[in-house]
Amino acid sequence: MDELEDLYQEVILDHYKRPRNFGVLESPDRLVEGNNPLCGDRLHVSVKMKGDTIEDVRFKGAGCAISVASASIMTDAVKGRPRAQFDDMFEKFHAMVTGTGAAVDGKLAAFAGVSEFPVRVKCASLAWHTLKAALEGKSETISTE
Amino acid sequence: MTTLATGYDVKAVRADFPILGTRVRGKPLVYLDNAATTQKPRAVLDSLTRYYETLNSNIHRGVHWLSELATKEYELARSKAARFLNAADAREIVFTRGTTESINLVAQTYGRRHVGAGDEVLITAMEHHSNIVPWQMLCDEKGAKLKVAAMSDAGELLAGEFEKQLSPRTKIAAVTHLSNALGTINPVKRLCALARAKGVPVLVDGAQAAPRMRLDVRDLGCEWYAFSGHKIYGPTGIGVLWGRLATLEAMPPYQGGGEMILSVTFEKTTYNKTPHKFEAGTPDIAGAIGLGAALDYLTALGIDAAAAHEHDLLEYATRAVSAVPGVRLIGTAKEKAGALSFVMEGVHPHDIGTILDQEGVAIRTGHHCAQPVMDRFGLPATARASFAIYNTREEIDTLVAALHRVKEVFA
Numbered sequence: 001m002d003e004l005e006d007l008y009q010e011v012i013l014d015h016y017k018r019p020r021n022f023g024v025l026e027s028p029d030r031l032v033e034g035n036n037p038l039c040g041d042r043l044h045v046s047v048k049m050k051g052d053t054i055e056d057v058r059f060k061g062a063g064c065a066i067s068v069a070s071a072s073i074m075t076d077a078v079k080g081r082p083r084a085q086f087d088d089m090f091e092k093f094h095a096m097v098t099g100t101g102a103a104v105d106g107k108l109a110a111f112a113g114v115s116e117f118p119v120r121v122k123c124a125s126l127a128w129h130t131l132k133a134a135l136e137g138k139s140e141t142i143s144t145e
Numbered sequence: 146m147t148t149l150a151t152g153y154d155v156k157a158v159r160a161d162f163p164i165l166g167t168r169v170r171g172k173p174l175v176y177l178d179n180a181a182t183t184q185k186p187r188a189v190l191d192s193l194t195r196y197y198e199t200l201n202s203n204i205h206r207g208v209h210w211l212s213e214l215a216t217k218e219y220e221l222a223r224s225k226a227a228r229f230l231n232a233a234d235a236r237e238i239v240f241t242r243g244t245t246e247s248i249n250l251v252a253q254t255y256g257r258r259h260v261g262a263g264d265e266v267l268i269t270a271m272e273h274h275s276n277i278v279p280w281q282m283l284c285d286e287k288g289a290k291l292k293v294a295a296m297s298d299a300g301e302l303l304a305g306e307f308e309k310q311l312s313p314r315t316k317i318a319a320v321t322h323l324s325n326a327l328g329t330i331n332p333v334k335r336l337c338a339l340a341r342a343k344g345v346p347v348l349v350d351g352a353q354a355a356p357r358m359r360l361d362v363r364d365l366g367c368e369w370y371a372f373s374g375h376k377i378y379g380p381t382g383i384g385v386l387w388g389r390l391a392t393l394e395a396m397p398p399y400q401g402g403g404e405m406i407l408s409v410t411f412e413k414t415t416y417n418k419t420p421h422k423f424e425a426g427t428p429d430i431a432g433a434i435g436l437g438a439a440l441d442y443l444t445a446l447g448i449d450a451a452a453a454h455e456h457d458l459l460e461y462a463t464r465a466v467s468a469v470p471g472v473r474l475i476g477t478a479k480e481k482a483g484a485l486s487f488v489m490e491g492v493h494p495h496d497i498g499t500i501l502d503q504e505g506v507a508i509r510t511g512h513h514c515a516q517p518v519m520d521r522f523g524l525p526a527t528a529r530a531s532f533a534i535y536n537t538r539e540e541i542d543t544l545v546a547a548l549h550r551v552k553e554v555f556a
Contacts, residue, residue, distance in 0.1 A: 004499075007499070039495045041495070063495075064495035065492075066495075120495075
């Protein structure tokens with residue numbers, strides 16, 4: 001049961017049941033859809049930039065606990081950060097969930113348990129890939145399947 | 146282990162399937178993903194080994210001893226498939242890679258010849274992607290229209306809907322015998338009669354029905370019947386398309402190559418006879434022989450006894466799973482077999498799947514290759530437990546206990 005408790009930590013279940021920054025920004029600079037149709041995870045990420053900084057970010061959608069909590073915690077973590085810092089955070093987060101890097105700081109560390117569940121990496125990283133695409137100015141739907 | 150009043154010895158059946166002894170993270174494997182693929186009995190595994198150890202050679206062209214033996218075994222498998230479906234003639238059995246290829250074969254041969262601009266192909270709202278996409282591709286190519294017979298909230302075809310959708314422009318109808326996502330049994334015999342009255346040939350997707358129901362293609366009144374080897378305890382990569390002999394003979398060939406020809410010059414090729422004209426290239430000889438062994442196994446066990454056993458499991462599971470608080474069944478047709486789809490309030494199916502897997506319970510979560518079915522019910526996905534001849538009531542108890550564990554985690 002240890003692995004399961006590592007995966008479904010309190011903070012993850014909390015953000016799944018009460019997602020933060022949930023909704024769509026009124027006049028976003030970027031809005032990109034992420035969709036993993038095989039498992040049925042689907043979300044929108046909308047971003048408002050101020051220069052090179054992520055001024056505001058929201059997500060809306062439905063999915064499994066891992067994908068929703070990841071989107072919720074990510075939006076909390078990246079708000080107010082410069083673009084370059086986001087790239088760095090994403091890289092470290094990705095290394096952590098795929099088991100190739102150390103645990104990261106803060107609430108994002110809750111996803112360290114994902115590395116024991118390789119099929120769930122795509123759930124944890126969907127929101128991140130979608131936001132990255134939005135920051136890169138892409139408009140096509142993103143999938144991590 | 147539960148032994149039913151019918152004398153069905155599930156313990157003996159389980160002993161025939163080596164993989165069922167597997168332990169998952171220290172717990173016994175509870176394999177409830179049988180609608181995706183079934184496990185293989187020792188008799189099938191042995192037939193594959195025996196083929197490669199004692200018979201391996203190419204068929205239908207060698208004059209040597211081994212080739213003759215392999216050809217005989219391959220054609221014997223064809224006869225077994227014909228008997229299993231109560232077909233009139235073994236030449237009505239075409240070996241394919243599976244149900245998907247069987248359907249594509251009909252769409253690309255009969256379909257391309259008979260469906261034109263403005264014509265219609267009729268399917269139902271509960272089809273698997275493999276009985277949607279080949280027809281969509283055909284319709285796109287020909288400028289034809291794909292019509293869909295709607296279903297109720299219970300997952301049953303609406304009364305009169307199929308008949309209503311049959312029009313003078315309908316050139317083919319394609320229906321599933323048993324829905325993989327909902328477990329609904331369609332009244333295929335009646336649908337075929339309705340279609341035939343309007344001169345419309347019907348293809349039946351039997352991927353889920355073949356392992357679970359006694360079949361008689363002549364009684365059903367369809368034109369084609371398709372099923373897969375790997376869902377009926379046989380190997381992957383082999384399947385069957387049954388078609389009425391006259392219909393198959395009138396159809397153009399599918400793929401071109403060896404085996405499907407009688408003679409080839411650069412000017413002209415004369416095609417082989419049915420069914421060989423549909424079997425271009427060296428087929429999956431071992432797979433066909435393995436499928437024959439699987440059909441022998443199921444026939445010896447008794448398809449009616451197997452169906453009764455699975456019916457008992459489905460009834461038992463329906464009661465037990467729907468009693469778990471927050472669980473809602475998806476697909477509540479009166480006539481059901483094989484699969485139990487459900488959702489749990491506040492928990493995504495993918496999370497259910499992960500937690501069940503920790504308990505050794507293998508189920509399917511997702512859209513089950515039937516996205517239009519999910520859309521119909523307004524769901525992104527469901528969890529699905531599906532049953533086979535070797536499952537037990539105790540395994541369903543394990544499933545239910547694991548579902549309670551899901552409730553705990555998400556409490």
